[in-house]
Amino acid sequence: MTLGDCKHIGERVFEKKQRIIAAAILAGLSIIIYLPSFSYGFSSWDSMQFIRDNELLKSWENCSTIFLPGQIKREALYIPVTYISYMVDMILVKSVSIMHFINFALHMANLVLLYFILRKFIKKEIILFPLLFIFALHPLQVETVVWLMGRKDLLTTLFIFLSFLAYMKFREDEKQSYSAVAFIFYILAVLAKPSMIIFPAIFVLYDYLYTEKRPNVAIYIPYFIVSIMIYLIHYNLPKIAVDI
16 A cells, blocks of 8 residues: 555545534534424414314325315415325324424435535535535524424425436436436425426436436426426416315
8 A cells, every 4th residue: 555545545534524523513503403393383373274173184085185186275285295294294193293303304304315416516525514504504494394384395305306316316327217216206396395397407407517418308308297287287276276
């Protein structure tokens, strides 16, 4: 082993220690900030109505009903995946404290996934970790995590991050299994919150800017079809909700 090899190994060990320390600090701050939310209850102006007192969430037999547009009274969004997660909470968990913890756990999972995504584009830890700190502790994120109805943002972020990671892996290896996984997670993302219908454009930009492969229109078509379908559902959702 040469002196240069020893120096390189030493640098890698030092970087690993720095990474562990930064991750520990970030995890500690996140726990300190979000821990009080575990004792919060249902908010009186929305989560009581849409979660606690929602009769559709109290029986597995209503799963199919939740996927029908306009079935959640006064709900302005078509977010069946999010309501299925609430159904699991109401039937299996039955603890508002654990529901708040689930929100926190989803946020931490999103933070880890964001790390792996950013590592594809940013190699310097000194830039990477400040971005992770902002994502973890920004006031807008705090609101999303401590508010039970913010679950839709956490779920859609989780699924779109998984979709993007699978898509990047697909473009590296060209294995159709990764393409299928990316597409499934994309569907889950837009069914958790429709704001992600614009994300296929990110796939196009990624292919154009960060891969040496020519963008393949056939790859994007299924994503844009799903986006259009979700848009049309939401365009008609107010009318559907009024008719019920």
